[in-house]
Amino acid sequence: MEGLGNLVTTLGNRVSTNLRGSITDLTPEKFIRIVIIAGAYMLLRPYLIKLGGRAQMQSHEEESERAEAEARAKISPNELRGKVEIPDDTDEEDEATAEASGPDWGKKARRRQRDMIKKLLDAEEQRLRENQEELEDKDIEEFLVKE
Known part of the structure; x- marks a missing residue:
């Protein structure tokens, strides 16, 4: 517990010393430079956020399209219900034309x-x-x- 207290006081002393030193060494050129950098950041930040949001939206749309394509590739039996074709009234069917995947029903x-x-x-x-x-x-x- 004592080591944690020493660590906190050391960090506090270093931060205050470095901050005080940075402010005392601040020349007008450095001050103008900081103002320009902060101003440019504040002006460009909304555009950067919009650009990032647009890129994120495109990647999200591509991912959802890919997921939909995968979902369409896997068709469940429930999705096929209601899409039934009525076969013709022909009772004479050749064995060669019968589908192998269907059940072998009688006439x-x-x-x-x-x-x-x-x-x-x-x-x-x-x-x-x-x-x-x-x-x-x-x-x-x-x-x-x-x-």
């Missing part, structure tokens, strides 16, 4: 799957049509005069 299963997808899409289209009609009715009601 009835494929037909049931097509019908289910069509029903879902028709129901969604009907719901959208009804919503559109309701919106149109609301727009028309807005212009009707009530007496």
Whole structure:
């Protein structure tokens, strides 16, 4: 504990001695030089901060673009939902044209799957049509005069 106290007093003495010596040795040329340096710093500091912020923003945008590209490269099954293509009603499919990555379904299963997808899409289209009609009715009601 005593060593810490000695260290603090030594540092305090050195700082005060050096500061006093710097001020007593200050000539008009050195004073003008300090004023010029401090003034230039105060004038240029906002521009330097803006420049640094712009550079930081560009690097952040590049990093986010890189992260988005990596995220797009990894597609999860949830992202593929709703982007289904309805296959044609052809029951005669060649084994050579069948995709190797898909399940090997029978004709009835494929037909049931097509019908289910069509029903879902028709129901969604009907719901959208009804919503559109309701919106149109609301727009028309807005212009009707009530007496």
